[in-house]
Amino acid sequence: MAAIRLHNSATRTKEDFVPLNPARVRMYVCGPTVYDRAHLGNARPVVVFDVLYRLLRHVYGVDAVTYVRNFTDVDDKINAAAQARKAAGDPRSLEALIRERTDETIGWYHADMDALGALRPTFEPRATEFIGQMIGMIEALIGGGHAYARDGHVLFRVRSYADYGKLSGRSVDDMIAGARVDVAPFKEDPLDFVLWKPSDADLPGWDSPWGRGRPGWHIECSVMSHELLGESFDIHGGGLDLQFPHHENEIAQSRCAHPKADFARYWLHNEMLQVEGRKMSKSLGNFFTVRDLLDRGVPGEVIRLVFLGTHYGKPMDWTAEKAQQAEATLRKWRGLTEGLAPAAPLPAVVEALSDDLNTAGALAELHAAAGRGDAAGLLGSAQLMGLLTADLGGWYRRTVSAVASEVSGAMGSTAAARSPLGRAADQLQALREEAMKTRNFAPVDARKSQLIAAGVEVRMSKAGVELVPGPDFDPAKLEGL
């Protein structure tokens, strides 16, 4: 079995992955703040770490891997959404409105990520379910001299952790010199960050030794990873934008609260997503959600394949052209593998994935397998990457080709039972057989043009007629034919 090698952000080198316990491989990935639909950028870490999850399950066994991805359901944007509904006259309590909003968003998130073929993590904890443990960890940090309470706030004392900045390659002094943010008066040091902050009456809050309040952002991940994975675990992942300050702060909290433990041993960060060469942003008008793409008819499997074409450590550019190419590739592969049983994943594919998730290299091996006609190997390997699975094949089955009945005489009673596309294929076949006798191909060409105009790909050969609906297929245009 090829050893897995991963680029560890903490050491900036590619290292052999050696789990603390091969029978219990543990991975934590920072999940979404559930205030709205996931945008396309949110989907990248989901797909990246889904591939890693699948690889770890393949290597260590399905039951040997524990994958935790949290939901952040305490957040000012969530509060704002709930307050807006309350202001609009909703009689329910703020807590009920927040819960409704986060429940709804989590449902969307699950539906959208399922559509990308991402397996559900082993645990998906919500921050609000761990408030008590957060208060406990904050108290421990205060007790250890790593945090202090001021005016209802509790702040982490950054100077108390010597390695602060190590993960992201920053020095505390440089950051203070370049700081752009106004420093709150209750901070001992400009970089100290909030562990707990007070809530007034129209904000959600929990009772604590420091008054009614709510947790800061970073503490939840330290607490939930500790509760579900322990003081030391193997992999911690997330987007590169989280490296600082979020992950830096997580490390500081966790290592100060549990000084004898490693916390996370391998840090993986995926690079950001761009759209047509530019940062995705609302102001540039290129902002869209996963659901937007799915509704526009881009299958989740296509999104997934586009993502896997770029190594996770490099910025990925989403383009319409890539989506088209990916769809063509999947159409071809699904055609090759339809109805087959998957073989074991090809060693070359496992090897590529084991080399720091070289998904682009693995895809090249898939192409090679297709080229040499190893359809079962292609299928098994693709499924290891979450592609060509039964769950993701709906879009393909809906556009599966219609082949004309062998003999024109068979059209009679069976024609009515065939799909519109099947009937069109039968008709074209009949026209063609007639034309082969008369040598007048004009009627065939005319019908062919109509079908192409309806978004259908027309294939004619000695074997017969085959109609394949393309991405622009419009069944309504077949009606009049």
Added chain:
RNA sequence: GGCGGGUUGGCGGAGAGGUUACGCAGCGGAUUGCAAAUCCGUGAAGAUCGGUUCGAUUCCGAUACCCGCCUCCA
């Protein structure tokens, strides 16, 4: 301003100090009533300038350009 990453053929995008990446597009051929699809074959690269080396696109340095983070966006 501080820190980090990147620059590969028409496009996308990998690995490897010396040997074909791969996909799409292009070109040639097979096939086809014509096409499409499919199959076979094929040209094309390594931002710039230096250095190390027998040899670098691959290692080191500089320059240019691009991008990200520093603002509770993955």
